[in-house]
Amino acid sequence: xxxxxxxxxxxxxxxxxxxxxxxxxxxxxxxxxxxxxxxxxxxxxxxxxxxxxxxxxxxxxxxxxxxxxxxxxxxxxxxxxxxxxxxxxxxxxxxxxxxxxxxxxxxxxxxxxxxxxxxxxxxxxxxxxxxxxxxxxxxxxxxxxxxxxxxxxxxxxxxxxxxxxxxxxxxxxxxxxxxxxxxxxxxxxxxxxxxxxxxxxxxxxxxxxxxxxxxxxxxxxxxxxxxxxxxxxxxxxxxxxxxxxxxxxxxxxxxxxxxxxxxxxxxxxxxxxxxxxxxxxxxxxxxxxxxxxxxxxxxxxxxxxxxxxxxxxxxxxxxxxxxxxxxxxxxxxxxxxxxxxxxxxxxxxxxxxxxxxxxxxxxxxxxxxxxxxxxxxxxxxxxxxxxxxxxxxxxxxxxxxxxxxxxxxxxxxxxxxxxx
Amino acid sequence: xxxxxxxxxxxxxxxxxxxxxxxxxxxxxxxxxxxxxxxxxxxxxxxxxxxxxxxxxxxxxxxxxxxxxxxxxxxxxxxxxxxxx
Numbered sequence: 132x133x134x135x136x137x138x139x140x141x142x143x144x145x146x147x148x149x150x151x152x153x154x155x156x157x158x159x160x161x162x163x164x165x166x167x168x169x170x171x172x173x174x175x176x177x178x179x180x181x182x183x184x185x186x187x188x189x190x191x192x193x194x195x196x197x198x199x200x201x202x203x204x205x206x207x208x209x210x211x212x213x214x215x216x217x218x219x220x221x222x223x224x225x226x227x228x229x230x231x232x233x234x235x236x237x238x239x240x241x242x243x244x245x246x247x248x249x250x251x252x253x254x255x256x257x258x259x260x261x262x263x264x265x266x267x268x269x270x271x272x273x274x275x276x277x278x279x280x281x282x283x284x285x286x287x288x289x290x291x292x293x294x295x296x297x298x299x300x301x302x303x304x305x306x307x308x309x310x311x312x313x314x315x316x317x318x319x320x321x322x323x324x325x326x327x328x329x330x331x332x333x334x335x336x337x338x339x340x341x342x343x344x345x346x347x348x349x350x351x352x353x354x355x356x357x358x359x360x361x362x363x364x365x366x367x368x369x370x371x372x373x374x375x376x377x378x379x380x381x382x383x384x385x386x387x388x389x390x391x392x393x394x395x396x397x398x399x400x401x402x403x404x405x406x407x408x409x410x411x412x413x414x415x416x417x418x419x420x421x422x423x424x425x426x427x428x429x430x431x432x433x434x435x436x437x438x439x440x441x442x443x444x445x446x447x448x449x450x451x452x453x454x455x456x457x458x459x460x461x462x463x464x465x466x467x468x469x470x471x472x473x474x475x476x477x478x479x480x481x482x483x484x485x486x487x488x489x490x491x492x493x494x495x496x497x498x499x500x501x502x503x504x505x506x507x508x509x510x511x512x513x514x515x516x517x518x519x520x521x522x523x524x525x526x527x528x529x530x531x532x533x534x535x536x537x538x539x540x541x542x543x544x545x546x547x548x549x550x551x
Numbered sequence: 552x553x554x555x556x557x558x559x560x561x562x563x564x565x566x567x568x569x570x571x572x573x574x575x576x577x578x579x580x581x582x583x584x585x586x587x588x589x590x591x592x593x594x595x596x597x598x599x600x601x602x603x604x605x606x607x608x609x610x611x612x613x614x615x616x617x618x619x620x621x622x623x624x625x626x627x628x629x630x631x632x633x634x635x636x
Binding site: 280410474488489 | 557575576577578580581584585588602605606608609612613
């Protein structure tokens with residue numbers, strides 16, 4: 132028996148068939164291009180964007196649901212069984228959750244772009260069905276974590292709680308576009324964004340970083356105490372921000388800001404400690420993106436907090452949101468995907484002489500370099516465009532982002548083509 | 552140097568043994584790769600683990616090592632690693 136067959140045979144419970152995680156990753160790569168293309172079409176509407184249906188909202192949700200959530204679900208399905216040592220559950224449910232998420236994302240974002248309440252509501256309900264399946268599978272798995280990796284499991288529980296809150300708020304917001312029954316749509320929209328970006332995506336990113344960053348960098352595991360401080364501060368921020376935004380209590384919003392900053396400080400302290408003790412000296416392109424994401428996390432939070440003191444800057448909230456969404460979360464996830472896709476593929480692909488394929492043979496540097504350069508250009512140009520309300524800069528930035536997303540899609544298709 | 556790495560090791564007639572049982576991921580990977588990277592001559596290494604370390608295998612392949620799961624104690628996953636010529 133070959134080495135590849137041996138380890139696949141010995142790890143069936145924890146290593147999913149390649150088609151499962153990769154269908155999420157490739158779909159996320161397609162939505163990544165669609166999100167930038169939509170933003171390109173909506174460039175003129177971005178300065179001063181403060182909510183409401185249209186292309187900007189559609190681009191935002193193509194990015195958050197189509198790329199970030201899609202990637203998070205695919206990665207969780209593969210990483211949770213490895214972290215907890217327990218199987219993830221029924222494979223048909225994973226396939227169905229993917230299908231529902233794809234259909235739901237298309238319907239929801241189409242409804243947002245066309246301002247169609249019925250399409251939006253159908254899309255939102257379909258996304259929620261996908262999330263419910265995901266939550267059921269994840270809960271079943273984390274329940275079996277026992278004493279293994281308590282910090283990762285605690286982040287998982289926090290993310291699942293956030294998922295329930297942001298999905299419920301999201302449905303209310305969508306229904307409100309036609310019903311108009313909410314007294315404070317904007318306040319609830321901010322709470323929805325906080326629980327989605329910080330609660331769900333953030334806690335998942337913080338939790339999986341405990342394993343992934345030391346694993347990629349070959350570093351000692353991260354300091355646990357800072358991780359618990361980060362988690363506590365993050366949960367305080369979520370509760371305070373959720374109530375503060377919904378009930379318009381500024382003191383609670385400030386407390387949420389302090390909580391997110393403290394949480395980020397704890398997390399960045401952990402990551403710094405991990406990288407300081409690493410054995411792998413050359414970390415490559417993925418870590419350029421991951422380090423950029425950490426810088427943008429800090430910058431985005433500082434800018435968001437300063438908006439509380441400078442509420443008159445019209446484009447400030449959009450810029451802070453852009454830094455956190457694209458600068459932090461998108462940079463982090465694309466960096467992680469660049470590592471994890473060849474890594475997972477090498478477990479399934481068979482190379483020369485029946486040996487496992489090498490990760491280095493399953494990656495392509497040219498498209499990744501293209502993506503990196505375009506991603507940084509997009510960040511810089513759109514930031515400048517938002518800061519000075521110059522639409523051509525936003526247009527150029529969105530075009531760079533679109534070009535970079537094509538590079539990333541090229542890379543994703545190359546990796547998948549090597550799977551046998 | 553290897554005292555700084557997670558897990559512990561000892562020499563037997565059949566080569567280096569590394570025990571990473573009871574460690575949380577990714578410490579077993581670090582303990583194993585840190586030790587085999589410091590070996591100067593081709594060798595056989597026996598790893599005592601408590602789970603099938605599926606994420607270790609791509610790293611071993613990248614370094615030119617092969618592996619084989621062999622019978623071990625109850626609750627133990629025992630691996631024999633060999634540097635490919």
